[in-house]
Amino acid sequence: MENREFAQLLWETADLMEIAGEDGFRIRSYRNGASAIEGLPERIEDILKNPARTVTEVSGIGKGLAFVLKEISERGSFERRDEMLERYPPTALELLRIQGLGPKSIGLIWNHFRVSTIDGLERLCREHKLQTLPRMGGKLEEKVLRSIAQYRQRAGRFLLSFAEQTAHELTAHFQEIAGVEKVTAAGSLRRGKETVGDVDLLVTGDGTDAVLDAFVKHPKVTEILVRGENKASAKIGLEGLQVDVRALPRESYGAALQYFTGSKEHNVTLRSRALKLGLTLNEYGLFRVSDNSRVAGETEEEIYAALGLDWIPPELRENQGEIDAAAEHRIPVLIEASQIRGDLHMHTTETDGRASLEEMAESARALGYEYIAITDHSKALAMANGLDETRAVAFAAQVREINRREIGIHIFSGLECDIKRDGVMDLAHDALAELDFVVASVHSHMNLESAEMTDRLLAALECPHVRALGHPTGRVLLHREGFSFDFDAVAKAAKRRGVFLEINASPERLDISAPLIRQAKALGLRFVISTDAHHPKHLLNMHYGVSMARRGWLSSDDVINTSSLQQMQQILANKQAS
Ligand code: DGT
Numbered sequence: 001m002e003n004r005e006f007a008q009l010l011w012e013t014a015d016l017m018e019i020a021g022e023d024g025f026r027i028r029s030y031r032n033g034a035s036a037i038e039g040l041p042e043r044i045e046d047i048l049k050n051p052a053r054t055v056t057e058v059s060g061i062g063k064g065l066a067f068v069l070k071e072i073s074e075r076g077s078f079e080r081r082d083e084m085l086e087r088y089p090p091t092a093l094e095l096l097r098i099q100g101l102g103p104k105s106i107g108l109i110w111n112h113f114r115v116s117t118i119d120g121l122e123r124l125c126r127e128h129k130l131q132t133l134p135r136m137g138g139k140l141e142e143k144v145l146r147s148i149a150q151y152r153q154r155a156g157r158f159l160l161s162f163a164e165q166t167a168h169e170l171t172a173h174f175q176e177i178a179g180v181e182k183v184t185a186a187g188s189l190r191r192g193k194e195t196v197g198d199v200d201l202l203v204t205g206d207g208t209d210a211v212l213d214a215f216v217k218h219p220k221v222t223e224i225l226v227r228g229e230n231k232a233s234a235k236i237g238l239e240g241l242q243v244d245v246r247a248l249p250r251e252s253y254g255a256a257l258q259y260f261t262g263s264k265e266h267n268v269t270l271r272s273r274a275l276k277l278g279l280t281l282n283e284y285g286l287f288r289v290s291d292n293s294r295v296a297g298e299t300e301e302e303i304y305a306a307l308g309l310d311w312i313p314p315e316l317r318e319n320q321g322e323i324d325a326a327a328e329h330r331i332p333v334l335i336e337a338s339q340i341r342g343d344l345h346m347h348t349t350e351t352d353g354r355a356s357l358e359e360m361a362e363s364a365r366a367l368g369y370e371y372i373a374i375t376d377h378s379k380a381l382a383m384a385n386g387l388d389e390t391r392a393v394a395f396a397a398q399v400r401e402i403n404r405r406e407i408g409i410h411i412f413s414g415l416e417c418d419i420k421r422d423g424v425m426d427l428a429h430d431a432l433a434e435l436d437f438v439v440a441s442v443h444s445h446m447n448l449e450s451a452e453m454t455d456r457l458l459a460a461l462e463c464p465h466v467r468a469l470g471h472p473t474g475r476v477l478l479h480r481e482g483f484s485f486d487f488d489a490v491a492k493a494a495k496r497r498g499v500f501l502e503i504n505a506s507p508e509r510l511d512i513s514a515p516l517i518r519q520a521k522a523l524g525l526r527f528v529i530s531t532d533a534h535h536p537k538h539l540l541n542m543h544y545g546v547s548m549a550r551r552g553w554l555s556s557d558d559v560i561n562t563s564s565l566q567q568m569q570q571i572l573a574n575k576q577a578s
């Protein structure tokens, strides 16, 4: 059993207990345990099997949880979970993903109506029965209906990081098979989209039949959907991510890669361009309509070239003007992950991170970075033990001292300072003035009306010490839409104040999205791509943020953390140098 699966059972049970209105202590211990297990480099199963060890070695796992883990490993569930599943059907968990409904409300709805499904909930709202319950009204019914619609749109999609990991595992497996030449991811994964519906893998070479066999027999496959001559589809893992594998002949590999990379909208526009040139484009190649002769197909480059276009990076293929740009040689040189020289948003054990400043710095140094900013939370996040003014000032002094020791990477003293409900910064200005890099972020009161949220952000941007706006929309992919505010007004104010917009590279956020990046770039803003790491391994998430930046048409010049240390010191010394 994988750590992820252990953690999932704990998360799930904690959620059900919350729906049941049970007390918080045990719920918290399950959740702490689950997140400790997810962050563990070792397999829980291996520790359990080793008689010389015990899982209580892992911080966050106590005796009670140790019993639970043992039981899970033996029979795939545990007593508390079974109890909860007797009281509430597992579909109740799905309701937690509907915004606007907390666990208490879900428990109440179950107790009154025995409703625990999305369809049932939708009916209650349409028939105005929800408002018969205490503290629920017509406004809530409307909100829930909207959330259900949003939920249905995202249901069945997966985080880019999860899809990428699955694709990597399968690709490595296939590449060991004799005769396999190329294995390439296509589809939305290749375009770097923040969520992925299914994974599309293309293989070529003499060994492709063996690949399709190996695929459907892969231990992680839970359901085989298709096993044809040139294609197999199957669902992988508990989560049921679908993977399509297609075997292709060499001579049409480029055409197939182009076709299956999409997007559909990009392909439609490309095909109509081809037709105007007397050509027809499909997954087998580019052909002349008049005599069916083949013009191109082996590589993508030759296809785009034959259509009079520069090659278009997959991230831009969304039919958002990229085809005209390619015809006019206006495709920008996009930023690449290798150009990133530092990471300016991360947490340590001072607040809710899992590693010390030294460990974070050493990991960043090992990645080849020239600098990082440590940006722990401010005191409004009391649960994370956020820094108050005294600690923030002491931290700035500590960082100056560390930099004097020349540890092979420069540290900027930073802070992720909460923007309070009224737009006031959580720490006093004279404390913020001591720090090199203040990121301002919203972590609370996210349901404000748009106008109020806009004013709140505008007020925060007036603070002279704010250098970046952290995870600007607050979205959590597949869970929570970003809060509503006037992005244009906020971006303009940020530009005027010399504040950088963060592109948060955490795979659950990827905030902001490509359309907003383009909108902000058009206003002349600059960006910082940051991992928001809470663990050294999260530093590796940088490339997801770079994918967002590429989807937003950014070049290295648009992103401040492609600067050298010296340039960065100048940028930070000079507040208005945006
Ligand atoms: P996803 O999986 O929902 O995240 O998005 P995609 O873009 O990966 O979509 P998918 O897996 O359905 O198909 C992969 C690519 O194959 C898609 O981007 C374009 C191409 N494709 C698939 N079906 C069609 C089709 O019916 N018409 C056209 N023009 N292209 C298609």
Ligand code: CA
Pocket (backbone or CB within 6 Å): 187, 188, 189, 197, 198, 199, 200
């Ligand atoms: Ca796909």
Ligand code: CA
Pocket (backbone or CB within 6 Å): 187, 198, 199, 200, 244
């Ligand atoms: Ca597909």
Ligand code: ZN
Pocket (backbone or CB within 6 Å): 416, 441, 443, 470, 471
């Ligand atoms: Zn944050």
